[in-house]
Amino acid sequence: MGACSVLPTRSCTARISVNPLRASAWRQRSRASIKAVCVDARHRESGLLRERATPVRFDGVARSMTMVELPRVIPDQPGRPAWGDVARPMQELTRAISLDRDAWTPERVAQIRSFFDSAASGWRDRDAPERHDALLDALTRGGPFPSGWCVEVGSGTGNATADLQQAFHDVVSLDLSREMLRLASVRGQLMQSDASALPLRTGSAAVVVLINMFLFPAETSRVLADDGVLLWVSTNGEETPIYLPPADVLSALPGTWDGTTSQAGWGTWLTGRRVNA
Numbered sequence: 367m368g369a370c371s372v373l374p375t376r377s378c379t380a381r382i383s384v385n386p387l388r389a390s391a392w393r394q395r396s397r398a399s400i401k402a403v404c405v406d407a408r409h410r411e412s413g414l415l416r417e418r419a420t421p422v423r424f425d426g427v428a429r430s431m432t433m434v435e436l437p438r439v440i441p442d443q444p445g446r447p448a449w450g451d452v453a454r455p456m457q458e459l460t461r462a463i464s465l466d467r468d469a470w471t472p473e474r475v476a477q478i479r480s481f482f483d484s485a486a487s488g489w490r491d492r493d494a495p496e497r498h499d500a501l502l503d504a505l506t507r508g509g510p511f512p513s514g515w516c517v518e519v520g521s522g523t524g525n526a527t528a529d530l531q532q533a534f535h536d537v538v539s540l541d542l543s544r545e546m547l548r549l550a551s552v553r554g555q556l557m558q559s560d561a562s563a564l565p566l567r568t569g570s571a572a573v574v575v576l577i578n579m580f581l582f583p584a585e586t587s588r589v590l591a592d593d594g595v596l597l598w599v600s601t602n603g604e605e606t607p608i609y610l611p612p613a614d615v616l617s618a619l620p621g622t623w624d625g626t627t628s629q630a631g632w633g634t635w636l637t638g639r640r641v642n643a
């Protein structure tokens with residue numbers, strides 16, 4: 367199946383024409399500079415999209431890594447959501463998916479898609495300046511980032527997409543949930559896709575961004591260029607429902623990776639790079 371057949375072309379057009387951005391400074395800035403373009407065949411020619419899926423093995427072997435923890439520069443803020451035990455089942459699922467690709471069953475896909483389709487109408491209301499602190503800190507201190515495609519996986523309603531569009535020239539945002547994409551608050555290049563089988567060429571992404579999103583280690587590693595950077599953000603720190611500790615993110619990836627991590631506001635972030643890339 368060709369990659370372009372997964373594009374939600376009709377809803378993409380509607381979304382681009384209607385969604386106003388919320389009145390926050392960084393979004394106001396980026397609004398003017400973002401072009402409303404759906405992903406199309408041009409991006410296959412540019413080397414991002416692949417012809418068809420290629421299976422990748424994950425051997426599950428533990429490997430050594432270096433993790434640099436930078437001191438916090440953005441202080442913790444009041445008002446941080448307290449999920450407590452409610453977050454536990456999603457955290458367990460996040461771990462299971464990161465360790466075993468077979469945990470992502472067709473039933474699970476349907477369940478998660480339905481869950482986020484239902485949550486989509488209220489997702490933009492969850493946004494708050496504090497939810498951006500970790501990403502903005504990572505973009506400031508977690509580099510350098512190579513030039514090329516920034517691929518945001520699990521973009522939801524695009525609450526963080528404008529930040530990425532400010533930082534990177536080419537950003538494509540993908541999500542499993544059609545409703546999330548339909549209600550996205552940002553103009554840009556959006557695709558409906560399952561992160562376990564991305565319609566992207568091997569080694570085509572300079573940066574893969576996962577914000578409060580499941581980690582599919584083999585597929586993430588496959589699409590990242592050899593010198594590519596994985597950017598992992600948990601906007602509510604270790605209480606984020608879809609969460610893994612930074613060290614566990616790196617050890618789940620195939621091969622050997624080094625990381626830089628820090629805390630910022632409510633959140634935590636990690637940038638990971640292959641060793642000897």
Ligand SMILES: C[S@@+](CC[C@H](N)C(=O)[O-])C[C@H]1O[C@@H](n2cnc3c(N)ncnc32)[C@H](O)[C@@H]1O
Nearest residue numbers: 482520521522525541542543546560561577578
């Ligand atoms: C917790 S939300 C985070 C959304 C956004 N990154 C944010 O922080 O506001 C997780 C998002 O990942 C998407 N998602 C879950 N599983 C996915 C998968 N296998 N492939 C692509 N997107 C997925 C959901 O539809 C949802 O929009």
